[in-house]
Amino acid sequence: MPATPIIFCSHVVELGGAELVLLDLLGTLDRGQFTPHLAVPGDGPLSARAAELGTEVHAVPLAGNSKLGKARAILRSRKALQTLAERLDCQLLVANSMIAGYAAVLAQRPGLACVWHLHTVMRSQIARAALRRAAAVIAPSQAGLDAAGLPNGHHISNGVPDRFFAARDPAAGKSLRTEHDIPAGASVLGIVGRLDPHKGHDVLLASLATRWPTPAPHLVIAGGELFSEAHGRLGDYGARLRREVARLGREARVHWLGELNDTASLLPQLDALVVPSIRAESAPRTIAEAQAASCPVLASAVGGIPELLRGGDAGVLVAAGSAAAITTGLQQLLGDEPSRNQQLQNGLRHANAHYRMTTFARRCEAVFAQANAVAMTAMT
Secondary structure: OEEEEEEOOOOOOOOHHHHHHHHHHHHHHHOOEEEEEEEEEEOOOHHHHHHOOEEEEEOOOOOOOOOOHHHHHHHHHHHHHHHHHHHHHHEEEEOOOHHHHHHHHHOHHHHHHHEEEEOOOOOHHHHHHHHHHEEEEEOOOHHHHOOOOOOOOEOOOOOOOOOHOOOOOOOHHHHHHHHHOOOOOOEEEEEEEEOHHHHHHHHHHHHHOOOOOOOOOEEEEEEEOOOHHHHHOEEEEEHHHHHHHHHHHOOHHHHEOOOOOOOOOOOHOOOOOEEOOOOOOOOOOHHHHHHHHOEEEEOOOOOHHHHHHHHOOOOEEEEOOOOHHHHHHHHHHHOHHHHHHHHHHHHHHHHHHEEEEEHHHHHHHHHHHHHHHHHHHHOO
């Protein structure tokens, strides 16, 4: 029996958490069951990496910088996706981003279904109405489904590649400390992700400005601007953060790593990963990776983060937007070794049970197969 064609859709061509999840899925998808295609608005890191994985890439108009532009793009994309599906004899679209989701939902008709892979917490009435029209919705946290008014959607945790599950090396941290001249007794904190105001970098920097025991911790910042101005995202947040570091006089303790292709080698070198998000996130990828890598985690108690940290049993949860709470939480995390080790064990156990890549892929494939079967039935 020939493999079933499936079209993954994204209006984003840069690499953020959702796009990396998609690439992981493309790399693990059962090619005997499915033949994946990728519909994107143009060239970029996502399409290049997808092509390297053997996925055929198709240009579809999915982007727009203004609200009116986005509306026009969505209407154009509906027809373009329908045309592409007809050409590929495909009955299933899988939306990986918001604008692509709107377009794919509108493209549905008898014989063509949309599965929306929801990576964000969406509460607007328009978004909720669109999501209800999808044949199925997958989300990496129950909080994401509940916020969208879809408590019975498919809660499927994101997968983590096997390389993150390697045993933590007791000597880890040597290369990072040496490269950045970090004193042996100083803790190394890390924040990983795009430079975006919603990620709370500024709150973490304010925490570093408070009084700490000597030697004070050092912070490594890994991530770049997700979108260029050409794709609608202003790129000055990183510059603002650098100015704030200079204003606080913390240049010697803050180290900029830029955008990393892989954090598997970084996480074991951290004494703690900090996720100080100030807006609800469904399931930050870096938390799952840190749990697999046995890296301690402190994070804001927003969105689906408490689910990932098992309500605080697998990491420290703090109030969002509070530098004081971060400082207190980090001192607690770094100073209580028995509690920290128990959290690491709980996190690794949770990661092994829920984040293995094959588990993620097989569960997604089951949803895809069901939606595709329903679409094919509608054709008869």
